[in-house]
Amino acid sequence: MRRMLFWLRWSARDLRRRWLVVCALALVIAIGTGVAAAFGSLSEWRRLSNDASYTMLGMHDIAVSFDDTRVDRQRALAAVRQIPQVAALRSVEGRLTMPTQVDVSDRDGTRTVLPGRIVGVELTTPDGPSVDRVVVTRGSPLGSSDAKAPVAWLEQAFAQQFDLAERGTVRIAGGVRVSYAGWAQSPAYLLNGQGAWLGEPVQAALFVPLGVAQRLTGETDQINQVLVTLAEGTDVAAVQQAIDQALRAVVPEAPATVNVRSDNETYRILYEDIDNDQKFWDFVSILVLGGAALATFNLSSRVVAAQRREIGVGAALGLRGPALAIRPALFGIQVALLGVLAGIGVGLLLGWAITGILDNILPLPQWRTPMQVGVLAKASALGMAIPLLGIGYPIVRAVRVQPADAIRTAHIVTGGGRLGRRPGRLRLPGSSIGHLPVRQVLRAPGRATLTAAGVGASIAVLVALLGMLDSMDGALGVGEREQTRGGSDRTLVGLDTFHPVADPTVAAIRTLPQVAEAQPTLRVPA
Structure with missing residues (x-):
């Protein structure tokens, strides 16, 4: 000791x-x-x-999307609830999600028109929807008491990017003014604002009660999504197949896509x-x-x-x-x-x-x-x-x-x-004092190698990190340039469904006096 x-x-x-x-x-x-x-x-x-x-956000286990059409809410929900595994259904809620244009003005007074979405949610609990919850991060809370209130909550990433106030008013397609009472998050929009990698702008999503969304879009008692959560231990694939068969039988006129959680792109x-x-x-x-x-x-x-x-x-x-x-x-x-x-x-x-x-x-x-x-x-x-x-x-x-x-x-x-004696045989320029560093390196090559390797590793880390950041910045810059290519006055117009190029709706847009040039495009999921 x-x-x-x-x-x-x-x-x-x-x-x-x-x-x-x-x-x-x-x-x-x-x-x-x-x-x-x-x-x-x-x-x-x-x-x-x-x-x-x-x-926390209560993300769905199964999502039903009706392709480019709307269906009666009661029929769609009844079809889902008639499957043999009905006891495994924890929550079933309908939604109406419609594209629109959102005109916003930031705190500096700059006006911007963005592609957006009106997301109508069922307020089934005192805190809002129970599936794909809308969690308010700023402003007034969303609850069942707001079911008929003509008020919206802005998606958080969209509101932050344009430095919008906590409360205010925005205009949607048709010049309709919509008041909003705060910011919110929802599972489908967790990557909102990260689309600059692909040249896609931020989605200006407005969360509103389902009844308000139906009035704003003129789709009374209609929905185009059904979200489902299941009990623990449920066979998700079997329920998915059962829901698909039930919808084909009850609403055959409305083709539907039935996806599970892992099919969600953000997830x-x-x-x-x-x-x-x-x-x-x-x-x-x-x-x-x-x-x-x-x-x-x-x-x-x-x-x-x-x-x-x-x-x-x-x-x-x-x-x-x-x-x-x-x-x-x-x-x-x-x-x-x-x-x-x-x-x-x-x-x-x-x-x-x-x-x-x-x-x-x-x-x-x-x-x-x-x-x-x-x-x-x-x-x-x-x-x-x-x-x-x-x-x-x-x-x-x-x-x-x-x-x-x-x-x-x-x-x-x-x-x-041998390395230590070699400088004496070489005719090096300069004085003997100038030769000392060379002699020291050759006298202890291992020590010099370790020092050089350590410095090299540090430089490699620095170059790797700076290269990654530079690549990210370059990709974001390309995305932003692609988004605004052709000038800041370019506007993206989203139609409600597929239309022929010679359709009167397309022709009406082209003939507007404010339109200098219009280019039809086709976007499909892959």
């Missing part, structure tokens, strides 16, 4: 004597460990956050991108850990080299190799512990910062970032192993040399090798 306390006190003295090196080593280990822990947790954090957000993108993005972050973590390892090896070898004389004196006094290795080994262990403990803090801080960035890019209703013990344990193990490996090799070399050689200066013992 006394011997152990003696070694600890001696090692603590080494820590105090070389506190700058200790701080540098601990910082390098902390950065490597923290980055590995934070980046390694991203996939699980995103998956937990997606699950929590969709649970699929949010989950499929997790594994793809994690590969990139794993690559960045490897680069950072590699740079940390190289820097640790370099600094650790310098610490052992500084103790070379003391190791030689100990060997001359008769101490064996294991006893000589205790002191530098304890130094490495203590530095590793300090680095790992600091790395936990770095990981938590970095995770908090990354979550804030992700929340700005993708404002989910809930973000869950619990500490991932398994990932942290792996990162901590690497943080412990790196300095121990870095200090182990020079310790083995130091204790295996003869005491007389260990006491003498290292480059005198080794003679510098």
Whole structure:
């Protein structure tokens, strides 16, 4: 016990004597460990956050969409409720979603006309719909008492992008003014505003009570969507097939598409991108850990080299190799512990910062970032192993040399090798002082290689991150240019269904005095 306390006190003295090196080593280990822990947790954090957000928003298990037509609400809901698995239906609600144009004015008075949607929802609970909930983030809450109120709630991403007030008025197609009472989120629009990648503008979605949507669109008692949630453990595929058969029998005149949750584009993108993005972050973590390892090896070898004389004196006094290795080994262990403990803090801080960035890019209703013990344990193990490996090799070399050689200066013992003698044979320009850096590099090529590799790893991380950000910025710029190509006065007109090119509706748009040129297009889902 006394011997152990003696070694600890001696090692603590080494820590105090070389506190700058200790701080540098601990910082390098902390950065490597923290980055590995934070980046390694991203996939699980995103998956937990997606699950929590969709649970909070009550996303549908099955969605029925009537293709380019509307049906009577009672008939559609009755058809769904007559399937054999009716006991498994937790909630069944109808919706009316219609395209429109939305004219908004931001706080600077700039007017913008956007493609939008009127989303009519059934207010079946005191907090609004129970399926694909509309969660109010700002303004007055939405509830069953608003069933007949002529008021809307703006989709949050759309309202934020155009810096709209918390309450106000917008105009929709036909010049109709609609008052809104706040901002809201819903599962179908979690990626709203991210369409610039594909040249698609933000959707100006207005959530209104179903009755109000029917009055605004002239579709009395009509819906074009049915959303269903199921009890836990239900065979979703069987219910999907049963609903499809029931609709074909009850409303054969209205073709319908019956999709499950995984068919939803927003849902699929949010989950499929997790594994793809994690590969990139794993690559960045490897680069950072590699740079940390190289820097640790370099600094650790310098610490052992500084103790070379003391190791030689100990060997001359008769101490064996294991006893000589205790002191530098304890130094490495203590530095590793300090680095790992600091790395936990770095990981938590970095995770908090990354979550804030992700929340700005993708404002989910809930973000869950619990500490991932398994990932942290792996990162901590690497943080412990790196300095121990870095200090182990020079310790083995130091204790295996003869005491007389260990006491003498290292480059005198080794003679510098062939590389160390080569500058003397070369006619280099400049003075002898100018030759010193070249001689030093050639005298200790391993140390120079470690330094260059560490700097190279840092540069590689920097270039990779800047390249990614530059690519993202370029893609967004292309999307924005595509969106506004031809001038800011370009307007996209969405029709209610498919029309022939020579249709009177298309001709009427072309002949408007305000229209200089009109180009018909066809957009179909793929």
